[in-house]
Amino acid sequence: MTAPLPHEQEVWYAEFSPDGQNVVTASFDKTARVWDARSGRPRTTRLRHGDKVWSAGFSASGRKVVTASEDGTARIWDATTGEPLTAPLHHGASVNFAQFSPDEKWIVTASDDHTARIWDARTGRETVLPLNHSGSVRGARFSPNGQCVITASEDGTACLWDARTGRLLGRPLKHLGFVVFARFSPDGRRVVTASADRTASVWNAADGELIAGPLRHLSYLRFAQFSPDAGMVVTVSNDRTARIWSATTGLPVVEPMHLGGEVKAAEFNPDGSKIVTADSSGVAWIWKIRPPEATRPALEHKGAVRSARFGADGQRVITASDDGTARVWDSRTGRELTQPLSHSAPVHAALLSHDGRRALTASEDGTVHLWDLGTGRDLIDPLRHAAPVRFIQFGSREGRILTACDDGTVRIWDTSTGREVVSLLQYPGEIRAAQFSADGQRVIGCSADNSAQIWDATTGHPVGEPLRHSNVVWFAQFSPDGQRAVTASSDGTARIWDSRTGREVTKPLQHSGRVRFAEFSPDGRHVITICPDNTAVVWDIPECRVVAEPIKHAGEILSARFSPDGKRIVTASRDQTARVWDTLTGLPLSEPCTHRAAVEFAEFSPDGQEIATASQEGVARIWEIPEATSPIPLWLPRLAETLAGQRLDDMRITYPALDELVALKMEVAQSPATDPYTAWARRLFGE
Known part of the structure; x- marks a missing residue:
């Protein structure tokens, strides 16, 4: 931080100059001041008004400053000398905000007289009729191209106007309380609004549709601002925090910035690396932004990455991609350890063997390959199927591989000969999931016929009755001890079964919609389920109850996995993030791990200290994650x-x-x- 930028009373507003070299502040001491951003020294004499100064802003060239005051005027100043350049711009009540147009030809002002007004910056004359609201206008800003103005009013709306004609454009953007602030994104395609209803929202400027939000604080908001690349929004609230959010997902980017007084304003510097804040203690501060970063180099593919799986020792990661390859990486350095393991179509799954010497891959091309990682070559001929293969698994019994194919077959193969040992079933539709039990003696699978089935892995005979639902079963899995199985279905339930008899052992785990995934915790006590409503739910199986509030993302959750000790959960979502949560409380334990596209998959390393994420942007990443403690604090x-x-x-x-x-x-x-x-x-x- 630099030295504080002091006023004699509260600092209400602060803003960087376009080149980032200066800062202008507005204060209740009836002045605005221009400062050197590096040294904190004043650049000019005080810019004086007859009452509180509510805002102060630079022109695009940085040579002029416009101020807005409780005295009912806005004024234009020379930013170098501090001298006024025109007569005051008069309203019938307090002027709450004033801003130059991008070309510096016009100024827009917002006032308690229920109007915003557009002025000629050289002559000080109005250029169009007043822009009318039914309540005080708290703010007004130009679009980046200068053709539109957005206003924020105490009538609970923000409105878009044609700056040349004063005509209202489209429908008002509505909140449940006063709209205290509204601003365009740097590209002019979006708008952010901040309201007394304790929320901010990001909107599409063309059609008024909500993009992200509501972005919630504990008290009413004062201000919101896009970062220069429009990827983030900073919000300022009376709860004495400034917070930074993703402008696409609405999720927090970094921890809240807590100040000593009520935060009045916050502004990004030109490269988005810093924020200047102003608070009621009479001090402005400059903060550096440090969003979360991956702890290893990106593991890059030329297509979407569908999975990233650690090896048993945690030293290697294998990724599967739509670019038709699987790749094996050193998890510490990000160095690729073998040549790409290539298919002729997207690779749906890739696994490392328990000893780390082999890899198994499954592809849209209908083949499964077993690779020698020392040479990068096939150990046996490809295992050919009549349709894409999506599920594969090494068996715990030496020399066995499980494959499940979209042609409705589940098969077990001998790894030394490449021959099919057991053909377990022929379903009428594609297999949704298939898995060995921990001891390798049985297999569970499910398909679109509304049931799951368990088979003997040696004989291929069914074990017990089918595990039936009233709609499609999307997923099925054994418990770690093999005594139970869990299924997830479109009938709105997940169900727990005795894996020997096929009987339900608890009442159904009821959901309000389709359940597409369910997984046991390592100790078998909990199950996590995923629903299409962007939530995941943790259940206590012995008590058959929900453990905590649902885990929520801003987009559909695509995967959820327990940590090795079962105390944490990592989720991956279409909202472009993965996140780690506490199992028993459902509270987040870290900031989001952010990608530039949907995150398809995330899992913990064997020691639980890291997670690997796979994204549609074509990269996988490895992140260090804090370890959970036990017991959970009572508070x-x-x-x-x-x-x-x-x-x-x-x-x-x-x-x-x-x-x-x-x-x-x-x-x-x-x-x-x-x-x-x-x-x-x-x-x-x-x-």
Whole structure:
């Protein structure tokens, strides 16, 4: 940080110059000031008004500054000398905001007189009729091309206007409370709004459709701003935080920035690496942004990466890609260890053998290959199928491989000869899932005939009755001890079965829609299920109950896996992130691991210290992940319940129980614990 940029009273607004060399601040001390961004020294004399100064901004060249004041005027100043350049621009009430057009020809102002106005920047004359609202106009800004203006009003709307004619464009963008701020993205394609309803939202500027949000704070918002590349949004709230979000997914990018007073404003610098904030303590600060980063080089393919799986020793990772290859990498250095393992079509699955000397790959081309990783060559002839192969597994019994094909067959092969040992079944449709039991004695599989089946892996005979649902079964898996099986179905249930008899051992795990995946925890006590509504749910199997609030993403969850110790879960989502969660509370344990496209798959390393992610952007990545502790602090479930409180204010908006938050903050502050949960809570409370 630089030295503080002091005023005699509250600093309400701050902004970088276009070249990043200067900062202008607006204060309740009736002045605006221009500062050197590096040294924190003043550049000009004070820019004086007759009352509080609400905003101050540079022109595109950085040579001029426009200010807006409680005294009912906006003023234009020379940014080098601090001298006024025109007569004051008058409204009938306080001027809340003023801004230059990109070409510096016009200025737009927003006022408590229920209007925004557009002025000629040289003459100080109005160029169109007032832009009218039914409440005070809190802000008005030009689009990047200068052709449109967006206004934010206490009537609960933001509106788009033609800057040349003053005509209203499209429908208003609505909130449940005052809209205190609205701004275009740098490319002009999106708009961000901030409201007294404690949310911000990102909208499509062309059609008014919601893109991301609501982005929630604990108190009303004051400000929101896009990063220069439009990939992030910073929001400022009366809860004394500034927060940075993905403008595409609405997920947080870094931890909240806690300040000593109410945060009045925040602004990115030109390259998006820093933010300047202003708060009610009378000080402005400059912060560096450090979003989460992968801890290893990207593992790159030329097509979407469908999976990234660790080897048993955690030293290697194998990736499967739509570019028709699987690749084996050193998980520490990111170095490719063999030549690409090539198919003639996308590779759906790739696994390393238990001893790490072989790899198994399955492809859209209908073949399965067993590779010698020392030479990069096939150990046996390809195992040929009549359709794409999506599921493969090494057996725990030496020399066995399981394959499942879209032609409805599940087969077991001998790895030394490449011959089919057992053909378990011929389903009428493609296989949804297939798996050996841990001892290799049985196989479970499911297809589109609304059932799953268990077979003897030696004889191929069915074991027990089919495990029936009333709709498609998407997934089936044995418990780690092999005594039970779980199935996931479009009938809205996951079910737990006795794997010997085929009888249900608990009541169905009920969901509100299709269940597309279910997996046991390593100790078999919990099951996680995935639904298309962007959630995953953790269940306690002995008690047949939901353990915590559902895990939520901003897009469909594509995979969910337990950590080796079962204390954590990693999810991968279409919202372009993977994230690690606490199993018993459902709370996130880290910031999102972000890609530039949907994340297809994520799993923990064998030691639980890292995760591997596979993305449609054509890369896999490896991330270091904090280790969970046990037991969970007693206050953590209370905090989750408090933050999800159901009290309603006079606008019928839910908000946390703040008295309980204060008590929890004191409890956390007084705790001597150093575990990740307590550290996370201290960051949350700004300790």
